[in-house]
Amino acid sequence: MGIAILEGVEKRYGEVMAMNGIDLDVPEGSIYGLIGPNGAGKTTSMLVISSLLARDAGKVEVAGKDPQVEPRAVRKVLGYMPDVFGFYENLTTTEYLDFFAAATKVPAAKRPALIADLLGLVDLEGKADADVNTLSRGMKQRLSLARALIHDPQLLVLDEPASGLDPRARVHLRELIAELSRMGKTVIISSHILSELEGICSHLAVIDEGKVKASGDLNEIRRTLTANRRITLRTPDEEVDEVATILSGQPEVSEVDVERGRLRFVLTGEDEDSARILALVIGSGRRIYDWRLEVAGLEELFLSITGSESNDS
Numbered sequence: 001m002g003i004a005i006l007e008g009v010e011k012r013y014g015e016v017m018a019m020n021g022i023d024l025d026v027p028e029g030s031i032y033g034l035i036g037p038n039g040a041g042k043t044t045s046m047l048v049i050s051s052l053l054a055r056d057a058g059k060v061e062v063a064g065k066d067p068q069v070e071p072r073a074v075r076k077v078l079g080y081m082p083d084v085f086g087f088y089e090n091l092t093t094t095e096y097l098d099f100f101a102a103a104t105k106v107p108a109a110k111r112p113a114l115i116a117d118l119l120g121l122v123d124l125e126g127k128a129d130a131d132v133n134t135l136s137r138g139m140k141q142r143l144s145l146a147r148a149l150i151h152d153p154q155l156l157v158l159d160e161p162a163s164g165l166d167p168r169a170r171v172h173l174r175e176l177i178a179e180l181s182r183m184g185k186t187v188i189i190s191s192h193i194l195s196e197l198e199g200i201c202s203h204l205a206v207i208d209e210g211k212v213k214a215s216g217d218l219n220e221i222r223r224t225l226t227a228n229r230r231i232t233l234r235t236p237d238e239e240v241d242e243v244a245t246i247l248s249g250q251p252e253v254s255e256v257d258v259e260r261g262r263l264r265f266v267l268t269g270e271d272e273d274s275a276r277i278l279a280l281v282i283g284s285g286r287r288i289y290d291w292r293l294e295v296a297g298l299e300e301l302f303l304s305i306t307g308s309e310s311n312d313s
């Protein structure tokens with residue numbers, strides 16, 4: 001059973017179906033990425049999971065509790081980090097965290113040690129007395145993460161934490177998330193940029209127009225992708241037609257094509273199928289100079305699903 005489970009969840013804003021039947025199963029201990037273009041419904045899904053927004057239909061369970069029925073119980077196990085950091089007048093980093101520690105009823109005597117620990121964890125110990133408004137965007141994001149961690153939640157929900165960060169701050173944030181994962185926390189993290197999530201997530205859900213278009217274990221998604229490979233091969237010019245005929249006769253082969261002296265085709269199958277077909281061609285007396293497998297990447301999958309560019313825009 002996952003730590004967060006959504007089944008057929010719907011949320012409408014007027015005419016817009018921000019969530020149009022979302023299913024998610026977030027395994028405990030995973031780093032679960034929600035990827036999708038702007039307006040896909042990621043923020044809405046995160047707010048619903050975090051008990052901050054009521055859904056119109058469907059089922060949600062976080063650590064076995066319905067956030068709409070038992071919001072307090074859910075907030076106890078969950079830390080939410082919004083995608084915007086507000087403006088706080090004349091508040092130091094320590095005062096900021098102290099305010100939220102008090103709000104979550106951490107006893108006053110325990111707060112200084114807790115705050116020191118959290119600032120250490122997010123690498124802001126040198127900024128304990130700095131005005132929060134003077135922090136860089138990366139530092140604000142890390143402070144916001146420290147705030148989400150105040151009550152030591154099992155599950156962290158991070159809305160676009162890397163957006164607007166420079167490459168170094170992104171690496172820093174990524175290391176921090178990996179550290180939280182090693183500490184045993186489950187992390188749900190959103191982005192509209194695949195490369196931000198690819199290196200860190202164990203699971204991924206592609207969300208578009210309020211729907212989950214693909215989801216699951218990242219390695220499994222990759223395996224599914226490798227089920228469709230493009231093979232390019234080189235053979236002497238006078239043998240191209242015969243090789244093409246042999247290939248076309250194989251049920252796993254489609255889209256046989258000749259391009260600049262090379263034969264290309266799509267293979268639906270495993271390494272063994274590629275090896276068997278290669279052996280068959282060679283066994284028929286044809287000469288193969290080169291046999292190359294290309295595997296479609298996640299980026300292509302993402303683009304084919306959402307039909308949009310996953311860039312910084």
Ligand code: ATP
Nearest residue numbers: 013016018036037038039040041042043044045192
């Ligand atoms: P982004 O990365 O741009 O925040 P997102 O995937 O998080 O995108 P949501 O913020 O969940 O997407 O928005 C989903 C849809 O719901 C969008 O069409 C958005 O315009 C709409 N929407 C979100 N919040 C509201 C609101 N409070 N009132 C009206 N429409 C809203």
